[in-house]
Amino acid sequence: MRQIGTSSALSTCHIHHSAWLPDGPAGYRAHFRGSKRVVGERCYGVSVPGCKDDTRASEATILSIDALEKRYGDVVALAGASFAVAPGRILGFLGPNGAGKTTAMRCILGLVRPDAGEVRWQGRAVTDRDRLRFGYMPEERGLYPKMRVREQLVHFGRLSGLSSSAAGKAADSWLGVLGLAERASDKVDDLSHGNQQRVQLAVALVHDPVVLILDEPFSGLDPLAVVEVAGTLRDLADRGAAIVFSSHQLDLVEDILQDVAIIDHGRVVLSGELEELKTRSSRRRLDVVVDGRPWVPNTHSVEIVDDQGRFHSVVGKDAPVAEILAAATAAGEVDRFAFEPPTLSDLFREAVKR
């Protein structure tokens, strides 16, 4: 992760979500909200489909990949991958390296043609015309280095179908939102790494996409920038965009995503609303610290997890909590006792079985 302070732009960046809301490149009315987001709140106060109570979104508005298959020679990249995301929702597309995330995303954008299966949008196979309203930030970041920032945004906006004046307005709006207004006529080459990332994001957003696909948007960002980007995504989702992003930094993105799709060996092995998956899980995370040290109950139904040097255990949903607490108390002074739903990392580990 990049050192804080290497980006000269950090001093001007907007951490507060409310400061991130643009007046809307395409005329959306900005609606302000607090920076604290309650994870687990079901409908996020958005009146778009996608909440559990709507039995997922109606087929008519959803983006889905259905049984995508793709081989490169002997390498199987996708082996029947499926997931769906509704407008207003942020889906985290997670999986180990080489699981097929990038290939699936490229299929959505039409960059890769799947051998089988299809990408569906609003109830039918997606067309190139639909894709003009999609935004994409590839994992391999890239811009025209010699082109000026605003010029570049206008170019990509127009390429996505905006008129010259609309593209200009959208570019100015995003430059303001991302704190790049003063860099508008700089060449991309002359920008700091952090600012280049902002421009990259702006390029994906300039045409006000209804579907946003981001490949590892948080990799290489410092913690403040992560908050920035997360806020931007949240605001876009609140305005009705369906967002899919991939990541391998599970702890980082747990509070950002609402839905998950975990892919392994080209197949989606777990998908759904995160809170629901956590609740439904048959396992619970047991995190006990006794006398300043991690403590694990001495029963055979415990699975010990070493989470980067910090041990906790995983037990069944119906584990005898009172007995375990008693055992812990007997072992010494209990500094911490947590019996809670599994984290995203736990779910992930369970799903990919490693």
Next chain:
Amino acid sequence: MSRYRQVILLARREFVQRAKSRTFLVAMGTLVVVVALAGPIILLLQGEEEPIDIGLVGSEPAALESGLHEQAAAFDVEVTVTRLKTVAEAEQALNDESIDVVLVDGSELVWHEDESLRTATIVTGAVAAAEQRVVMEELGLTDEEMIRLVAPTQLTQRTLVAPDPEEEPRQIAAFVGTFILYMSILVFGQFVAMGTVEEKQNRVVEVVLSRVKPAQVLVAKVLGIGALGLAQLLVLAATVTVVISIIEIPNVSLPSLGAEIIGGVIFWFLLGYTLYAFMFATLGATVSRQEDLGSVAFLPSVLVLPGFFITVRAIENPDLLLVRLASFFPPWTPIVMPVRSAVGNAPFWEVALSVVLVLVSIYLLVRIGARVYTGALLRTGGKVKLREAWKATRT
């Protein structure tokens, strides 16, 4: 949002960004200056011939000096005569190049290094006339009789075939035109390959391809950079037009010759550039880094080279069988055929047929290129084999 509009947007970006680059502007400026300077240089070369400076040392026949002027007049040049005291002084003057030749004692010609047959003839004629004059005076001839005898003989001349005053200017123009054509095709073709690799190398290509199809990128690149090439040729053409308006060659209509050559260069540039640009783009798409570009971009340059050599031959002998055959080989047509048209008499049907062959080749290259381009554009890291790129794209 039509595909067509996207292509125009992409092409415009190619044109504008490259036109703004310092490398292009410097190269363009240099070319214009070189072409503009060609005018005054040609004028200088064309200017009045310098008089021949003749030095005389020692004894000399009577009335030699007037004889020298008369002889020189027959050759349409002027002479100046300088008398020097000693041979050493004369040799010094030769070394200084302040005189061209020294006549010692009316009997020996001394040069600095290079002899001039014409100057020798003029001096020899004048000395002979002076000596004859002595003999004639002894014979007691009248002045009128003497002039009749010693007046330089002038033969009238005629040729069986009327010399074409345009031949030489036409050959020079054809050579210059061919050279500019050859360079333009290669340089702007290379730009296409470089642009393709640049987009792959800085990874922007994936952002672009999320909005447009590879074939659109390919066509736009060829269009945009081609438009830039055309713009450069038009600027050069304007410069040439100004330059030839200040030069005059007897019996040659430079404006019409210039217009013909310029028209030919532009027409064949459009065909030749398109052919090579698609070749360059296809090959450029198979590499991922600028450093690797050389390993594929030399192929088109090598392909066109024999055509250029044949063209140089064709300027003197446009009707050689080799030249005729070469002008129908599509990779060479764009530089051989214009020379055949300019200095030879290529029949219309031959030109038309060669154009059709080039167009067919372009069509095939676009089909192959678009498919390879599509297969190779997203493959970064290393070189993609043409076959792999071809197979990667399913039709």
